[in-house]
Amino acid sequence: MAKIIGWLQLKNMTLLQSFIFLCCLTLITVMAVITLEFEWAERIRLRYADDSSVIGWVLPSLVTMVLLTVAAGIVLMAILFYRWKLKEPLGMLMKASEKISANDLGFHLSYDSKDEMGELCRVFENMRGQLERNYKALWRSAEERQQLNAIFAHDLRTPLSVLKGYSDFLTTYLPAKKISEEKLLEMVQTMKVHIVRLENYTEAMNSIQRLEDMPVNSRETDMHHLTSLLNESARQIAGQYAKSFDSSIAVDSNKIAVDSDLVMQVFENLLANAARYASSRVKVHYRFCRGFFTITVTDDGTGFSDEALQKAKLPFYRGEIGDAHAHHGLGLYICKVLCEKHEGGLHVENGSDGGGKVMASFFAELINS
Template sequence: MAKLMNALLLRRFTLRQSFMLLCVVTLIAVLVVITLEFAWAEKLRLRFGESEWVLPSLVAAVMLTVAAGIVTMAILFYRWKLKRPLELLKQASEKISANDLDFHISYDSRDEMGELIAAFENMRSTLEKNVKTLWRSVEERKKLNAIFAHDLRTPLSVLKGNTELLATYLPEKKLSEEKVLDLIHTMNLHIVRLESYAEAMSSIQKLEDVPVHRQSIDTISLTTLLNDSAEQIARQFGKTFVSSMEYDHAVINVDPYIVMQIFENMMANGARYAASQVNVHYDIQKSTMKITVSDDGHGFSDEALHKAVLPFYRGEVWDATEHRGLGLYICKVFCEKHEGDLQIANGPHGGGSVTASFGTRVDK
């Protein structure tokens, strides 16, 4: 009980107050012992007379008592005020040295050591937060780089295909001037996309930072551009492509490059799993544009219906070395940035179906 009271008492004192208290207690104890030693020496003198060894014995006893008091005070001060917090600090330092920041350190005391441990815990917490922020930043950058690499393939494929077409048929004059101009226009649009990719990669730290630049564009021009990309993608996978549209003509306000990115990822995903054909349906309503890409494959599994939009989810795709599991995740993020959403389902007659919607203003 006495030890508990003493411990509770010392916990409330600062190091200086605890040290002074122990000094006073030790001094009192030493004085009591020295007084007893003088009484003991007096008894020896009365018993043995004026012996030469009595005084040296007394002096030695007093010195030993003082030394023992100092050592005892130092041990008690260390055990009560320093041992536990120093052990905590040592263990915490070892964990930090081992890159382990997932721990907490606390010391129930109001003295300087308690404040030091509280400051150490605050430092650890801040360090853990900074490391997690840095790690997330690195992971976001890696993910973004993978996404850029993923999305560069389609414009490069379109440029390559159109270049081969021009190189093959232009010298033989098998292409009309209108077709050549149309191919050049398509190639120029994809070159602009590549330039925007290169610019974005140097400034964007995460996918959510990609800006949305809306512009007015008529649905015929937009769907023609999308269909050109779809034909290139379907050809790469050896599949056929069919498109349809409910709204014949309108001027809408969207970011065509983001719409193209979403569409190309949906198209690539559909062509990858289709048995032979990919269908695209454009539906332009009052304030929303919807694009549905469906295929005649096996459709989404129950797991894929819940996880397909997660980054790096690939399921059991056969070309896992090429497919990074980023396409539908990109679509989801960009749809949400464009005031829309992404819906994944299986068609009524089998096959997968992905619908992307975009918030837009329609001018009739």
């Protein structure tokens, strides 16, 4: 029977089809056995027709065998149905549930069947995959938040130490009037500078939190219109730094679906960063490939140092730029957060001809015009 069931590809049947098939198969088998039992009873009756004691137990025996045959057929059908349709997928689902309960999501659930149990296993695998992605994203977010807090605490240590030192100094010498008004005014001005730094750091932390909570609203966008807006913004930013700008594009479609506001925010941060470090020129290349809209910004400056290549995307990293206090070192970190929210990423490297090179990618649904 197992070979027959395998030959008929029972796994490709739905549960209802399989149940009906097994019922019919069981019914045919039971009817054949009952027919044999009736033939046996008839032979006994004919053979012992003159012996009333034998004839007396033939009918009860026949009824008992028929009932036992029907019961055995039902039990056998249930066992076969469970074995070929339920046992394997239920066992897989139970093991998968135990692993998920133990926070072990590094497995794959695969059950090759076209019935409802196969579909259930596929849905369960999709759920596991989504849980794994969410867990990794949550873990990555927690690590980044921990890293951000550590960097934030490190950068706060200097202004707090300065303020504490000045506070102790004033507490000690001000009552004794051992500080001149000029020195006192100088200390107050210095303390004010560090207080402003603390305020700016706090505002920066709040802005990062708002970025992480910002939703992504992808909408159908005309590619040429979008790149025109980006180019116009780039010219203005480059002009502020007295740098030239040019762009190129390699896109096969007229329309894509992206969050234009988010793309614009990332683009302006990249342009401002490139223009700040460029010697004279900033170049931008737009590309759509394999479902991602990519913006590559290069400059003709000195490029990233080895340290910057490792830390450029970290929050509050300012490198060795002369006006380090003019910004908080959040530009590339903001771009990284926004790109990842748009299911893309940010890559930093040095160009083949020198200068910095930053590639921002955004998941973008292609819309053929």
